[in-house]
Amino acid sequence: MVTEPSIRDVSDTARWVAAYRAIESERPDALYRDPLAARLAGPEGVSMTATGPSMWPTVVRTKLIDDLILDSIAAGCDRVVNLAAGLDTRPFRLALPAELDWYEADLPELLGYKESVLAGETPNCRRITRTVDVTDTAALTAFLDEATAGARNTLVLTEGLLPYLRPADVATLRDALRRPDVRWWAIDHWSPGMLRMVNLTLGRKLASARWQFAAPLDFFRGWTVDSAASVFRAAALAKRSQPVLRGSAWTPEHAIGPLEKSLLWCGAVRFTHADVRGTE
Structure with missing residues (x-):
């Protein structure tokens, strides 16, 4: 009998990721503590962690993005906009x-x-x-107009x-974010080789949420x-x-050869663009 995948669509992956944040938070050497993750994951999220390979790349990605956010704030970030939060x-x-001001958008x-x-929970900022479909260009543009208004050094996640x-x-998102009030754009980057690896190992579990995009x-x-x-x-x-992968600790931070052209690299990346005004 073939077991039905526990992930039905892309939105389900949010519970899945939250469940792994909860698991990481329980470790004595946790890279971060997320006391809300278990509640958000719920039983459905926990069930998604029962089968399949370990999701250590997602756990580590969270920490790397945390560091990029805090570094950006130290460098003058005055607004965070989290798309598909x-x-x-x-x-x-x-x-x-x-x-x-921290803006979040999702379905x-x-x-x-x-x-x-x-x-009942109180954020620290x-x-x-806002409810936004990031693939709706008009809705995305209207949201960005609101979310970046009055900011000079916005970080988009x-x-x-x-x-x-x-x-x-x-490509549409890439171009839409090149706004004078957006100083940085942070992404988790997965090259084409990594996309093939993920769909090969997790394709059945991801079902309709299989990955579609990867590029250098x-x-x-x-x-x-x-x-x-x-x-x-x-x-x-x-x-x-x-x-078996622990030898990666001694590998270069960036890909061998030009990072921008690498077909087999994954990591947390922060971009800036030529139109940026920078801090005052």
Whole structure:
């Protein structure tokens, strides 16, 4: 008998990721603590972790993006815009400036579920939520107009989003984010070789949420890599990956050869672009 995949669509992956954040939070050497993750994952999210390979890349990715956010704030970030925010809890668990405006956008059903679970919780900054389909260009543009108004150094997050989009949608997003008030764009990057590996190992579990997009970093025309950290190297240093991969701790942070053209690299990347005004 073939077991039906527990992940029905892309929105389900948010519970899946939250469940792995909860598991990481229970470790004595946790890379981060997320006291809300277990509640957000719920029984459905926990059931998704019962089968399949370890999701250590997702666990480590979370930490790397955390670091990029905090580094950006230290460098003058005055607004965070999280597209397809899913069940992310950073406004509640990171030490953020109280005056920081943090915008979150996602689909109505997922955002409604998240708000019901988080009712009564107080974020560490000013958190604003909006229902937005990021593949609707008009809706995305209107949201960005609102979310970046009055900001000078916005950081946009698209963690866990791009692989699920069609290449044309990623290209549209790439161009839409090149705004003078957006200083940085942080992504988790998965090259074409990594996409094939993920769909090969997790394709049946992901079902209709199979990954669709991957490209070398030079796909992101108009953007320059400002920071890049290897998931494999970070995982090896933190002893989260399998022992056979622990040698990655001694590999270069960036890919061998030009990072922008690498077909086999994954990591957390922060972009900037030529139109940026920078801090005052």
